[in-house]
Amino acid sequence: PGHVQLLPPQNVTLLSKDFAMILTWAPGEGSPPDVTYTVRYESQDRLEKWIKVPHCKNIPRTFCNLTCALSNFYVKVQARVKAVWGRFQSPWVKSQLKDYYSDVELAPPVLNLDVKENFIHVSASFPLPTCVENLTWKYELNLWEAGSEDKKKYGDHFRKDTVTINTTALRGRYCFSARALYESIDLKHSEFSQPVCVLLNHKG
Numbered sequence: 001p002g003h004v005q006l007l008p009p010q011n012v013t014l015l016s017k018d019f020a021m022i023l024t025w026a027p028g029e030g031s032p033p034d035v036t037y038t039v040r041y042e043s044q045d046r047l048e049k050w051i052k053v054p055h056c057k058n059i060p061r062t063f064c065n066l067t068c069a070l071s072n073f074y075v076k077v078q079a080r081v082k083a084v085w086g087r088f089q090s091p092w093v094k095s096q097l098k099d100y101y102s103d104v105e106l107a108p109p110v111l112n113l114d115v116k117e118n119f120i121h122v123s124a125s126f127p128l129p130t131c132v133e134n135l136t137w138k139y140e141l142n143l144w145e146a147g148s149e150d151k152k153k154y155g156d157h158f159r160k161d162t163v164t165i166n167t168t169a170l171r172g173r174y175c176f177s178a179r180a181l182y183e184s185i186d187l188k189h190s191e192f193s194q195p196v197c198v199l200l201n202h203k204g
Contacts, residue, residue, distance in 0.1 A: 008090040009081050014098045018107035023079040024063045039064040041079040068131035073100040106180040106190035123162045138181040146173035170200045
């Protein structure tokens with residue numbers, strides 16, 4: 001009597017995007033509109049122990065940000081999700097394996113320019129989850145005269161570093177752009193940020 005079959009979530013995928021590790025999925029076919037989802041993960045250093053993710057229990061949305069729930073950023077993890085509706089539950093569906101350290105995908109930093117008379121102080125802010133702030137994020141800065149292809153590179157700077165550039169010899173419109181860098185198994189970097197341009201030593 002009253003046999004309801006709740007189909008499991010589909011396309012269950014562990015994504016690394018913009019410094020975050022996110023599990024995404026799509027509702028199972030014919031899911032009721034008020035279905036909710038519960039997520040757990042397991043880490044390769046503690047197999048067969050599925051760890052609860054308190055902020056992703058009985059949630060209506062179809063994604064779960066796992067970044068700050070992970071106990072170890074250097075081992076592969078796998079996540080799983082099930083659908084829940086009233087007293088019905090679907091089977092769990094597992095994602096593929098990923099680890100934050102080598103799979104992390106970087107977002108471009110946001111540049112802050114502080115223009116003084118003969119100097120510009122450039123700093124970069126990163127849209128980082130708080131739990132990964134202490135990893136060694138760096139950035140690389142490019143400076144060029146607007147319209148020119150000739151870019152001057154300022155290499156590896158740690159995330160909190162400010163780059164000070166002497167502008168006494170620069171006249172006209174100059175642009176800055178930066179990308180995030182991360183040294184894991186190989187060097188990873190983000191796209192470059194949107195250029196920010198300023199007019200320097202403009203008389204009149």
